Amino acid sequence: MAETFLFNIAERVLAKIGHLSVDEVRLAFNVKTDLKKLEDTMIRIKAVLLDAERQQHQNEKLRLCMWKLRDIFYDAEDVIDDFKYEALRKQDAINHPDINNLKVRLLGSCCLPLSFSSKMSHKIKDINGRLCELATEWKSFDLRQCSDNRHVFRRETISFVDSSDVIGRDEDKENIIGMLMEPSEERSVPVIPIVRLGGLGKTTLAQLVYNDDRVTSLFPLKIWICVSEEFDLSRLLKLIIQSVNKERCDDLTLDTLQARLRSLLNHKKLLLVLDDVWNENQAKWVELKNLLRSTDGLSQSKIIVTTRSWNVASIMSSIPSYELKEIVKKCKGVPLAKTDEFDWIYIRDNEIWKLEQKENDILPVLKLSYNYLPSHLQRCFALLSLYKKDEIYYSDQVIRLWMANELLEHPKQNQEWEDVGKRYLNELLSRCLIQKQRDLWLCFSFKMHDLVHDLVLDVSQKECKTVNSETERVDENVRHLLLCDEKLVEVPRVLEEMKNVRTVIIHDALVESKTFHASVINLCVSNFKYLRALELRGSPLTALPNSIGTLKHLRELDLARSEDIRELPRSFCKLYCLQSLNLGCTSLKQLPDNMQRLIELRHLVITIEAKHLKEIRAGCWTSLQYLELNHCFELECLPKGMQYLKSLQTLILYCCDSLVSLPRSLKLLTKLGHLVINCCDKINLEMEAEEEEDNDLQLNLKTLLLVDLHSVTDLPRLLLQGSSSTLQQLQICWCPNLSVLPAWLLNLTSLHKLEIVRCIKLSAIPEGIERLTNLRELTIHRCPELSKRYRENAGKDWHKIAHIQKIVIKD
Numbered sequence: 001m002a003e004t005f006l007f008n009i010a011e012r013v014l015a016k017i018g019h020l021s022v023d024e025v026r027l028a029f030n031v032k033t034d035l036k037k038l039e040d041t042m043i044r045i046k047a048v049l050l051d052a053e054r055q056q057h058q059n060e061k062l063r064l065c066m067w068k069l070r071d072i073f074y075d076a077e078d079v080i081d082d083f084k085y086e087a088l089r090k091q092d093a094i095n096h097p098d099i100n101n102l103k104v105r106l107l108g109s110c111c112l113p114l115s116f117s118s119k120m121s122h123k124i125k126d127i128n129g130r131l132c133e134l135a136t137e138w139k140s141f142d143l144r145q146c147s148d149n150r151h152v153f154r155r156e157t158i159s160f161v162d163s164s165d166v167i168g169r170d171e172d173k174e175n176i177i178g179m180l181m182e183p184s185e186e187r188s189v190p191v192i193p194i195v196r197l198g199g200l201g202k203t204t205l206a207q208l209v210y211n212d213d214r215v216t217s218l219f220p221l222k223i224w225i226c227v228s229e230e231f232d233l234s235r236l237l238k239l240i241i242q243s244v245n246k247e248r249c250d251d252l253t254l255d256t257l258q259a260r261l262r263s264l265l266n267h268k269k270l271l272l273v274l275d276d277v278w279n280e281n282q283a284k285w286v287e288l289k290n291l292l293r294s295t296d297g298l299s300q301s302k303i304i305v306t307t308r309s310w311n312v313a314s315i316m317s318s319i320p321s322y323e324l325k326e327i328v329k330k331c332k333g334v335p336l337a338k339t340d341e342f343d344w345i346y347i348r349d350n351e352i353w354k355l356e357q358k359e360n361d362i363l364p365v366l367k368l369s370y371n372y373l374p375s376h377l378q379r380c381f382a383l384l385s386l387y388k389k390d391e392i393y394y395s396d397q398v399i400r401l402w403m404a405n406e407l408l409e410h411p412k413q414n415q416e417w418e419d420v421g422k423r424y425l426n427e428l429l430s431r432c433l434i435q436k437q438r439d440l441w442l443c444f445s446f447k448m449h450d451l452v453h454d455l456v457l458d459v460s461q462k463e464c465k466t467v468n469s470e471t472e473r474v475d476e477n478v479r480h481l482l483l484c485d486e487k488l489v490e491v492p493r494v495l496e497e498m499k500n501v502r503t504v505i506i507h508d509a510l511v512e513s514k515t516f517h518a519s520v521i522n523l524c525v526s527n528f529k530y531l532r533a534l535e536l537r538g539s540p541l542t543a544l545p546n547s548i549g550t551l552k553h554l555r556e557l558d559l560a561r562s563e564d565i566r567e568l569p570r571s572f573c574k575l576y577c578l579q580s581l582n583l584g585c586t587s588l589k590q591l592p593d594n595m596q597r598l599i600e601l602r603h604l605v606i607t608i609e610a611k612h613l614k615e616i617r618a619g620c621w622t623s624l625q626y627l628e629l630n631h632c633f634e635l636e637c638l639p640k641g642m643q644y645l646k647s648l649q650t651l652i653l654y655c656c657d658s659l660v661s662l663p664r665s666l667k668l669l670t671k672l673g674h675l676v677i678n679c680c681d682k683i684n685l686e687m688e689a690e691e692e693e694d695n696d697l698q699l700n701l702k703t704l705l706l707v708d709l710h711s712v713t714d715l716p717r718l719l720l721q722g723s724s725s726t727l728q729q730l731q732i733c734w735c736p737n738l739s740v741l742p743a744w745l746l747n748l749t750s751l752h753k754l755e756i757v758r759c760i761k762l763s764a765i766p767e768g769i770e771r772l773t774n775l776r777e778l779t780i781h782r783c784p785e786l787s788k789r790y791r792e793n794a795g796k797d798w799h800k801i802a803h804i805q806k807i808v809i810k811d
Contacts, residue, residue: 002462003382004066007053008375009073010046012406014039016080019410031117034124038076041131045069048143055141062141065134067462071477072130074500078530078553079123081577085552086116088576092597095619157275159224161207169201173208176322177215180271180302189292191303193313193321197369197432197449202306206273209304219271219302231279233287237261240272262295270301277307278372282315308369311430366455369431380407380424381433382460386482386505389453393434395425396443400580400603404533404556405480405502416625417602441705442650442674467492474498482507483520491519501528505535514540525550537561537582549574558582560605573597579623583607584630596620602647607631611658616641628652635659643668650674659683664690667718673700673726675719678707685709687716697722708734715742724748733757740764746771755779762786769800777806787811 017039056063176192184190194202209215210222223243225236237257238249244264249257272292279285292301305316313321373381380402387393399421402408408420425446428434433452437445448456457464465471465478468485474494480503481495495501504524506517517539524531525547533556542564549571557575559565560582566589573594580603590610601621605628616639625647629635636658643665651672653659659680664687666672677683685706689695701723706712712735720727724747732738732755739761746768754775756762763785769775778801780786787809789795792802801807 003378003459004053004056004063004070005375005379005382005463006066006070006073007046007049008379008407009070009077010042010049011375013073013077013080014042014046015410016077016084016406020080020083031121031124034121034128037128038124038131041128042073042076045131045138047145051143051146052141055143059141061137065137065141067477068134069138071500072127072134074479075123076127079120079127081530081553082120082123085577088600089574092573092576092599096594096597156228157203157224157226159207159210159222159273161204161211163208163211169205169208172205172322173212176205176209176304177212179322180209180215180218180304184300184302189289189301189303190319191305191317192319193305193307193317195307195310195313195321195323195432197308197366197452202308203275206275206304206306210271210273215271219269221265221268222271222273224273224275226275227277227279231277231281231284233284233291236288237291258291261291265292265295268295268301271304272301273304273306275306277305277312277316278309280309280311280315285316309431366451367459369433370455370459373427373431376407376409377424377427378459381428382456382463383407383480383503384434384448385453385456385460385464386466386480386503387448388466388482388484388507389450390447392437392445392447394440394443394445395422398425400556401503401533401535403579406532406555418625441676441703467495476500479503481505489513489516491516491523495523496527499527500530502531503533503535504528504531505533506537506539514542517541518545521545521548529553532556534558539565541565543567544569544572546571548572551575553577555600556580559586561585563587568592568595570594576600579603581605584628590614599623602626604628605630609634611636613639615639616644618644621645623647626650626652628654629656631655632659633657637661638663640665642666645669646671648672650676652676653678653680653683655679656683657681661685662687662716662719664718667694667697667699667722670698670700673702675701675703676705676707677709678705679709681710683709683711684714685712685716686714687718689718689721694718694722699723700726702726703729703731705729705731706733706735707731710736713737713739715745717742717744720745721747725750727751729753729755731755731757732759735759736761738762741766743767748772749774751775753777753779755781756783756786757781759783759786764789764797765801767800770803775804777808778804779808781808781810784811 017035052062052066056066176194179192194205196202210224216222221244223240225239225243227236234254234257237254238252241247241249241257241260241264249260252260292303305313307313310321370378370381383401383405384393384398386401399418402421402424403417408417408424411417411420425434429436429446434446434448437447462475462478464480464482465474466482466484467474468483469487469492471492471494476498477500478498479500481501482505484507501524504520506520517536518541520536521534521541521544524534525545528551530553531551532553534551534554535556535558537558537560539559539562541562543566546569548569552574554575555577556579558580561584563585565583565586568588568591570592572592575598577600578598579600581601582603582605584605584607586607588606588608590608591606591614593614596614596617597620599620599622602623603626604621604624607630609632611634613635618641621644624645627645627648627650629638629652631654633655635656637660640663642663646669648669649671651666651674653676655678657680660682661684677685697718699719699722701719704720704727706715721744727748728750730748730751730753734757736759738759741762741764743766745766749772751772752774754777756779758781760783762783765786780790789797790801791809792798792807
């Protein structure tokens with residue numbers, strides 16, 4: 001079932017061609033004609049790709065042709081990225097001139113060197129030639145244009161099940177029957193959603209309930225409808241009518257169908273099961289619900305809905321969804337209907353994706369959820385195979401990996417790339433393809449069910465590969481590698497012939513050999529010219545080679561916890577495309593001057609042993625959104641020039657023991673939304689208005705977290721009052737010398753959540769807290785005086801906070 005992802009790749013390449021700036025095209029004017037030819041050819045191919053993807057599983061020749069197209073499209077994307085890099089290099093040469101690029105300065109905005117244009121022209125002509133060679137074969141398949149309804153895979157289910165063939169659903173069955181027996185509200189038809197990933201027994205559970213004798217006696221009329229993807233009102237009405245009286249009504253109008261249904265259902269107590277619902281259009285559901293509600297005597301009726309989407313469940317019902325109980329730990333909670341005890345044991349003890357796939361096997365059922373994903377989500381989902389089974393994923397890391405490989409749609413107005421990534425993850429959550437573990441501060445952790453991991457391995461097997469000491473073969477066109485085996489002491493020979501790799505991850509330094517890590521980087525430099533992501537967390541390397549600068553398309557470099565790295569090579573400034581750099585918990589002495597020239601950098605985590613960071617100059621780090629200073633024990637102050645970080649949205653200061661204050665230049669960062677200061681023992685946050693314009697600041701701070709700050713006696717008034725209409729969350733923890741919360745705190749009119757933990761000298765909350773009308777949650781934990789004063793129904797000032805929706809007070 002390995003996927004080509006051809007439709008999405010074509011979308012990405014065409015989008016990149018469309019987003020080439022006027023300057024970028026002008027830089028190589030003599031290839032403009034060839035680029036246009038490439039674009040036109042790809043548009044024609046893309047128009048019939050959906051039809052090709054439908055037919056490929058029945059036509060091996062077509063499938064092989066699509067794999068050839070995939071490689072050509074990837075090569076086309078690499079060429080387009082060369083334009084992007086050259087434009088960034090030229091911009092840097094103009095913005096930061098030196099004697100070595102005098103020629104570029106004199107050329108100004110004119111064309112790039114002829115050598116580049118000639119090279120690009122040759123590459124694009126070669127790609128166009130390869131496409132022409134495939135043209136005759138491609139036309140022979142007689143493919144047609146069609147709309148993107150790739151998710152429509154008709155699946156029929158029936159109401160009957162033999163209960164003796166089902167293992168582990170007794171408790172779930174009793175719970176659902178108990179819900180059916182509860183009385184209904186007047187003029188309401190309760191909907192009970194059963195939600196879980198495809199293949200985990202939702203339909204089986206509904207069948208068990210449907211056929212139970214108690215349910216049959218409770219509901220004289222029972223109707224089972226397999227909805228699948230087509231939630232069409234007319235179709236559903238016809239199926240319901242046919243279920244009641246076996247009457248076919250294909251030619252009836254919608255109005256006649258409604259009237260017919262009312263006559264059949266009036267004064268009937270009905271159980272309606274809508275199995276396998278995918279519809280997320282609320283208007284369609286409201287139509288059906290209103291029609292059922294208009295039927296007399298239906299108030300005691302009930303509806304059961306099975307779906308693999310939390311969005312569907314929330315649209316169709318106001319009551320909490322019923323999530324299936326996990327059973328049989330050895331089997332990871334997969335309650336399959338068994339046909340034979342041997343089959344059950346076989347399924348339990350083997351990797352599902354290695355089994356011979358038959359129509360009712362679980363992987364094809366799971367693949368329905370995958371097939372229903374839009375093309376861009378399918379490709380993002382496949383990249384999650386670069387994590388080991390049972391591993392915990394972190395949403396921010398996953399999004400950065402997607403961004404490095406440019407798998408995200410272009411953001412809409414007022415959105416960032418990271419927002420698009422969050423939307424993708426929420427979509428996977430809503431479809432039960434991933435399972436949230438914990439909400440963290442600005443991200444969340446999640447896991448993937450073992451069977452879903454098997455699915456993602458299966459669909460991605462020609463894109464992604466996990467390599468260990470026993471790996472004997474890797475497809476030469478695999479794009480993403482996870483090296484994951486402590487037994488690896490040298491680069492496997494199977495990788496030495498590969499050229500097209502875009503991602504290399506060494507799993508958290510399971511491999512501790514410096515020689516091995518050095519050989520991996522050398523392989524990247526020599527072979528993987530279009531590498532986008534390199535993750536070497538916990539690497540034993542002491543330095544990066546100067547040749548790292550040749551990885552000109554690198555977008556993510558993660559060296560977190562590489563404790564022996566003390567400096568960066570001079571060539572680092574050539575990584576113009578770099579978006580994310582993690583140098584947390586390294587032994588870095590100082591950042592090189594030229595690193596500020598990385599204008600694409602959005603995410604930066606650094607640990608540094610210096611007392612001062614070099615001044616940030618105007619025009620540098622203009623895209624930086626996330627800055628984290630981590631374990632900078634000697635750092636005494638933030639760098640001068642912080643005001644030039646106009647895009648900065650998140651600032652985290654963690655374990656900066658010598659830091660004594662925040663610079664007043666933070667008041668100029670109007671996009672700063674999140675500020676965390678944690679374990680900075682010497683910092684003093686007192687920051688008052690000093691100038692007239694300080695009283696009219698329009699800042700955008702949404703969350704402020706102050707944790708383990710022993711010297712803090714006051715809050716940063718300048719930043720907080722400037723954010724009085726935007727601040728939503730304020731957390732103050734382990735600040736033992738903070739004795740008073742200022743009265744001006746009541747100006748924070750948008751505050752939703754206030755958390756105060758282990759602030760032992762605090763004895764009161766400012767008078768008038770009822771003025772904070774948006775305050776919904778107040779937590780007081782291990783603050784002896786506060787806990788005593790505001791304890792529920794016992795503290796003398798409980799009445800002053802009793803109006804708050806959620807109050808948690810713990811000793």
